[in-house]
Amino acid sequence: MVALTAAAALGAGLLTGCADDGEDPAGASSGGGDGGGRTTVTMGVFGVFGYRQAGLYDTYMQLHPDIRIKETSIERNENYYPQLLTHLGSGSGLADIQAVEVSNVNEVTTTQADKFIDLSKAKGVEKDTFLPWKWAQSTTKDGRTIGLGTDIGPMAICYRKDLFRRAGLPTDRKKVARLWAGDWRTYLATGKRYMRNAPRGTAFVDSAAGVYNAAVAGNARRYYNPGGEPVYQDSPAVKEAWRIATAAAKGKLTARLQQFQKTWDQAYANGRFATVSCPPWMLGYIKEKSGPKAEDQWDVAAAPRPGNWGGSFLTVPKAGRHTDEAVKLAAWLTAPEQQATLFRKQGSFPSSRAAYKLPQVAKARHPYFGDAPIGALFSAAAESIPTQVLGPKDSLIHQNITDVGLLQVDQQGKTADEGWKAAVRSIDNALDR
Amino acid sequence: MTALTAPRATAEERSRARRSRRYRRDLRWSPYALVAPFFLFFSAFGLFPLLYTGWASLHRVELTDPTHMEWAGLHNYSRLWEDDFFWNALRNTFTIGVISTVPQLLMALGLAHLLNYRLRGSMFFRVALLTPYATSVAAGTLVFVLLFGRDYGMVNWALGLAGLDAIDWQNGTWTSQLAVSTIVIWRWTGYNTLIYLAAMQAVPSDLYESAALDGASRWQQFRHVTIPSLRPTILFTVVVSTIGATQLFGEPLLFNGAAGATGGADHQYQTLGLYLYEQGWVNLHLGRASAIAWAMFLILLLIAAAHWLIGRRLRKSG
Numbered sequence: 001m002v003a004l005t006a007a008a009a010l011g012a013g014l015l016t017g018c019a020d021d022g023e024d025p026a027g028a029s030s031g032g033g034d035g036g037g038r039t040t041v042t043m044g045v046f047g048v049f050g051y052r053q054a055g056l057y058d059t060y061m062q063l064h065p066d067i068r069i070k071e072t073s074i075e076r077n078e079n080y081y082p083q084l085l086t087h088l089g090s091g092s093g094l095a096d097i098q099a100v101e102v103s104n105v106n107e108v109t110t111t112q113a114d115k116f117i118d119l120s121k122a123k124g125v126e127k128d129t130f131l132p133w134k135w136a137q138s139t140t141k142d143g144r145t146i147g148l149g150t151d152i153g154p155m156a157i158c159y160r161k162d163l164f165r166r167a168g169l170p171t172d173r174k175k176v177a178r179l180w181a182g183d184w185r186t187y188l189a190t191g192k193r194y195m196r197n198a199p200r201g202t203a204f205v206d207s208a209a210g211v212y213n214a215a216v217a218g219n220a221r222r223y224y225n226p227g228g229e230p231v232y233q234d235s236p237a238v239k240e241a242w243r244i245a246t247a248a249a250k251g252k253l254t255a256r257l258q259q260f261q262k263t264w265d266q267a268y269a270n271g272r273f274a275t276v277s278c279p280p281w282m283l284g285y286i287k288e289k290s291g292p293k294a295e296d297q298w299d300v301a302a303a304p305r306p307g308n309w310g311g312s313f314l315t316v317p318k319a320g321r322h323t324d325e326a327v328k329l330a331a332w333l334t335a336p337e338q339q340a341t342l343f344r345k346q347g348s349f350p351s352s353r354a355a356y357k358l359p360q361v362a363k364a365r366h367p368y369f370g371d372a373p374i375g376a377l378f379s380a381a382a383e384s385i386p387t388q389v390l391g392p393k394d395s396l397i398h399q400n401i402t403d404v405g406l407l408q409v410d411q412q413g414k415t416a417d418e419g420w421k422a423a424v425r426s427i428d429n430a431l432d433r
Numbered sequence: 434m435t436a437l438t439a440p441r442a443t444a445e446e447r448s449r450a451r452r453s454r455r456y457r458r459d460l461r462w463s464p465y466a467l468v469a470p471f472f473l474f475f476s477a478f479g480l481f482p483l484l485y486t487g488w489a490s491l492h493r494v495e496l497t498d499p500t501h502m503e504w505a506g507l508h509n510y511s512r513l514w515e516d517d518f519f520w521n522a523l524r525n526t527f528t529i530g531v532i533s534t535v536p537q538l539l540m541a542l543g544l545a546h547l548l549n550y551r552l553r554g555s556m557f558f559r560v561a562l563l564t565p566y567a568t569s570v571a572a573g574t575l576v577f578v579l580l581f582g583r584d585y586g587m588v589n590w591a592l593g594l595a596g597l598d599a600i601d602w603q604n605g606t607w608t609s610q611l612a613v614s615t616i617v618i619w620r621w622t623g624y625n626t627l628i629y630l631a632a633m634q635a636v637p638s639d640l641y642e643s644a645a646l647d648g649a650s651r652w653q654q655f656r657h658v659t660i661p662s663l664r665p666t667i668l669f670t671v672v673v674s675t676i677g678a679t680q681l682f683g684e685p686l687l688f689n690g691a692a693g694a695t696g697g698a699d700h701q702y703q704t705l706g707l708y709l710y711e712q713g714w715v716n717l718h719l720g721r722a723s724a725i726a727w728a729m730f731l732i733l734l735l736i737a738a739a740h741w742l743i744g745r746r747l748r749k750s751g
Contacts, residue, residue, distance in 0.1 A: 078693060082496055082714045089499040111497045260691040262578055266585045392497075396716065399693075407698035412604050422699065429518055430716045433493050 041325050043071040044095030046080035049150070049312070050346030056338055060329065067325060077101045088115050091319040096326035100147055102311045103395035105138050109147070110228070110392050113140045117316040117323055120145035124331035129354035133387040138313050147313030148334040149351030151342070153279030154381035155214050155303050157187075158286055161370070162297045163274040167197045173372060177302040184215045184244045184304045191253040194274060203255035205248060206273045208410040209402035210259055212245035214277035216398075217307025223398070224391030230431065232397050233424065242401070246416035249409045256411050258403075265289045271297070279309045280349035280378050287368045300372040306381035311351060349378055356382075393431055400426040483730070490723035497717055509724035519725065521700055522708040523732075525610065529685075529704060530678030533614035537622050538670060542663075544622070545629035546655055559630070562623030574616055574687035581612045603688070606701040613702050616684045621677070625670050632666035633659060668744050675736055679729060682706035705729050 043051075049071075051057055057069045072095060074080040081104050087093040100108050108116075119125055120143070127135060130149050138147030157180075161171040169190070170176055180187035191204035198204070205211055216222055219237035224230055232238050248254050255273040257264045267273060268289035278286065278300070286298060314330040316323055332338060339350035340360040355361050356379040364375030391397075405423025408414040414422070490509050492502040513519045548558055565573065580587045581602040589599040602608045636659065644654050660667075681704045685696055694711035696703025703711070705725065713722030 078715070082717070085496050085717070086499060089496075107497060258690070258692060262690060263582055263584055266582070270585075272584075403692050403695055404698055404700075411601070412698055425517070426695075426700075429516070433495060433718055433720070 038066050038068050039322055039325055040068045040070055041097065041322055041329050042095040042320075043069060043097045043099075043329075044080075044084070045071060045073045045099040046077045046101070047073065047075060048346075049073070049099065050342055050348055051333060054342050054345035056333060056341065060332060067329070069329065077104075085112075088112055088317065088319075091115075094317045094319050096316065096320040096322050097330050098315050098317055099150070100138075100313045100315055102137065102152075102308075102313070103398075105147060105313050106390040106394060107392035108315070109138055109140055113144060113146050115318055116146035117318055117327060118144040118146065119148055119316065119327065119330065122327045122331055124328065124335065126354075129336050129352045130334075131351055131353050131382060131385075133308075133385055134311070134351040136387050137390060138315075147315045148330050150312045150314060150334055150339070151281070151310075151348035152351045152382060153281055153308055153310035154349065154378050154385060155217065155277050155279050155307050155309055156300050156377055156381060157214075157275050157303050158278040158283070158298055158300050158369070159275045160271060160273075160294070160297050161299050163199055163202055163271065164194070166199045167194045167274070169194060171299070173299050173301040173370075176299075180304045181302070182304060184211075184241075187211075187304050188244060188247055188251070188253070191248060191275075192251060195251075195253060198274075201272065203273045204253040204275060206255050206264065206267065206276045207257045207259055207406075208245040208249040208254050209406045210277050211248045211254075212241050212402060212406055213309060213398075214303060214307055215244050215305075216241035217309055218303075218305035218385070219307075219388075220386040221389050223394050224389055226389050228391060230391060230393060230397065232401075232427070238401075242405075242416070242420065245406055246409050246419065249406070250416065254410055258407060258411070268294075277303060277309075280343075280347060280374060281310060283366060283369065283374070284347050295368065296370055298368065299370040300366070300374060300377060302377060302381065306384050308382075308385050311349075343375075349382070351382075353379075353383065396430050397427050400430060486723045486726050489720055490727050492720050494719040494723075495717055496713070496719055499719060502720075505720060509720050510728070512721075513724060513728060518700060518703070518708060519705075519728075522696075522703050522705045525696070525700075525702055526679060526681060526704045526706075529610050529614050529617075529681060529702065530675065532610060533617035533621075533681075534671075534674045534678055537618045538625060538667070538674065540618070541622050541625035541629055541670070542667075544626045545633055546659065548626065548630050549633045559627065562626050564623070565620045566624040568620070570620070570683035571687055573620060574684055577612065577616045577619075578688060578690060581615075603697060604701075606699070609688070609697055609702045613681075613685050613688050616688070617678075617681065621674070625674070628670055629663060629666060632663050636662045664747060668740065668747070672737070672740050675740070676733060679733055679736070680706050682710065686710070705732075 043049075052071060057071070061067055061069060074083065080099075081101065084094075084098055084100070120127065120139070125148065127145075131152070134149040134152060135145065138149070139145045157176075159176060164171050164176070170179070179190045194204045216237055219241075222235060222237050223232040249256075255267055257267055257273070268286060269291055271290070271294060276282075276286070283300075290298065314334060316326045316330055320326055334352065336350070336352040336354040336358065339348075339352045340355040340358040342348050343350055343355070343364065344360045350356065350361060356375070361375045361379065364373070365371045366374045401423045404426045405419040408422055409416055409419035489502070491505060491507070493505045493508075494502050544562065548555060548562075552558065579585075583589065583599065583601045583603065586602070588602070592599060600608055602612045640658050640662075641654055644658050649657065685702045685704050685707050686694060688702065689696060694703070694707050694715055696707050706729075709722050709725040709729070712718050712725060
């Protein structure tokens with residue numbers, strides 16, 4: 001069976017010329033010992049989790065001299081996740097701890113839970129320290145929790161004070177938040193006010209997809225009903241967010257960009273849009289792309305309604321070599337103190353609500369964003385995010401709405417109706433096995 | 434004595450016979466042993482995945498549980514008939530293939546003809562032509578994404594200088610396909626040029642001399658001496674380029690930047706390779722992806738058969 005699975009993966013990969021088998025994280029541990037009686041715990045992650053950079057591995061290894069930690073990272077989750085699935089299917093090649101992104105966590109929890117260790121009763125794990133909605137995301141119906149929350153992405157609105165001033169809008173973050181408090185429609189109305197006196201060549205917001213993403217994220221029910229069926233076509237939250245996003249596009253409030261594309265980066269550098277929905281992990285990106293000449297221009301205000309974007313979990317597969325040690329390490333890395341350290345050093349916002357009371361978070365300010373009290377601001381957002389009904393194909397549905405439907409409306413000049421139909425066709429095709 | 438020598442002779446004969454039998458067996462079987470490693474590897478990493486993909490294409494299989502296969506018969510193939518996205522991808526693959534292959538080979542032929550003259554620094558030109566081929570797809574495509582950018586791209590900047598409107602390259606069907614084809618042309622023209630050049634240098638020079646004596650111009654020499662001598666080479670490059678065009682993947686994937694395998698908002702430059710990838714690794718439907726893979730394989734077989742027929746006719750007429 002192992003060989004068959006590997007061959008299935010290889011077969012599909014070979015014909016596209018992209019058989020990306022990556023590194024074998026388990027192989028790197030070479031039996032788990034290095035001769036000195038020490039145990040090597042392997043971590044499989046994607047992108048930059050920042051544990052090493054924040055010195056947390058070193059601290060742990062000092063506290064536990066018999067443990068060594070080895071991390072293997074695959075840059076993009078799109079490549080990491082399919083590989084994790086094939087490894088889970090074959091029960092080999094798994095690291096002792098495997099990270100799972102929030103967009104995949106429901107699929108893993110509903111289809112793969114029996115392959116993971118239940119962490120809810122593990123020593124050192126305290127359920128009450130985590131945000132309840134984060135805890136629920138990796139918990140099965142029968143109450144087994146297979147992933148411990150790392151970071152989250154509660155959203156606020158990052159805005160440019162210089163552009164707001166020139167458009168005749170207030171610039172103080174409290175006053176700005178009041179402009180659109182409670183409702184995304186008032187955000188649209190503010191956008192229209194902005195566009196009336198907008199500085200030449202600028203738009204109110206970067207993209208329709210960004211507006212949709214933020215607006216839909218604040219709802220408890222989006223794409224699935226509690227029975228686990230996809231109901232995105234009739235979901236009131238999706239309809240409302242779609243209306244707001246397409247109204248932004250049709251009202252010419254957007255800079256017609258696509259997030260994380262080169263053109264988006266260039267628009268940051270040239271100050272082409274005044275607002276963007278930003279989780280804490282995006283602050284560093286905005287700072288890097290906007291550069292020193294936009295120093296003190298950006299600020300952060302509360303979103304109309306807070307929603308979550310991004311974040312991850314640490315899981316311990318049963319097929320790992322050192323499951324006991326892995327559970328201990330995962331519990332330690334996600335404990336409030338370590339999450340607070342990670343936030344201070346790397347900017348990953350804690351999913352541990354207990355960490356919000358620690359001074360590293362509570363007193364945190366961001367100098368690039370006008371010394372905005374980001375700790376207090378994002379904690380408040382995180383606490384008011386509802387517990388969501390998730391489904392295994394949430395991210396697939398979401399991605400087709402933003403990257404197909406809304407992109408057609410925003411960039412190709414299609415009507416809202418045409419865009420929606422295109423999105424539905426794409427989603428139906430993607431969901432059909 | 435005779436009684437003693439006779440058996441010794443026969444022993445010698447027997448051993449000689451044995452040796453020659455071993456020799457013959459060696460002569461007969463060792464070539465197979467020598468090529469065996471290739472075929473072993475081929476059957477492990479080429480044939481087996483190919484057959485297994487065919488087997489998987491007859492099932493519903495999800496990447497979330499790849500060991501659980503549910504028999505589906507020819508369902509994955511019959512649905513391709515009604516799958517608009519598949520036909521769209523096939524059409525895109527074909528148009529991008531034509532837009533990229535035809536100018537590429539024509540340019541390569543012209544460039545090879547120029548390089549075939551005695552030039553100062555011909556070595557430099559030959560190496561320069563091959564550099565795009567040696568550049569990684571990712572690096573090359575990233576540069577082209579910047580060149581074809583809507584707001585700050587060099588191409589639109591040049592169009593602006595010429596007094597023309599900026600073009601949203603990525604969002605138009607033809608413009609995006611042209612942009613993707615440009616990357617392919619840029620990458621492969623030099624490679625084909627060198628192949629043509631090698632073939633041209635094998636053309637005997639007395640053919641040109643006698644043509645010149647008969648008063649043939651350079652153009653006539655190119656048409657009536659060079660092209661006919663290059664026929665098998667041209668056929669070879671056409672076959673290789675067609676296979677490459679059918680499997681086109683990296684350029685359209687990366688042209689979409691961070692947005693993945695959709696091939697644009699309207700799937701306007703989603704190729705078959707990209708659609709296969711989207712079904713298998715984004716939508717996680719291994720069975721459907723396998724059916725697309727086999728459909729691509731069958732299309733390639735059809736193309737190969739067409740090439741073979743054309744080649745046979747060319748040989749006959751030549």
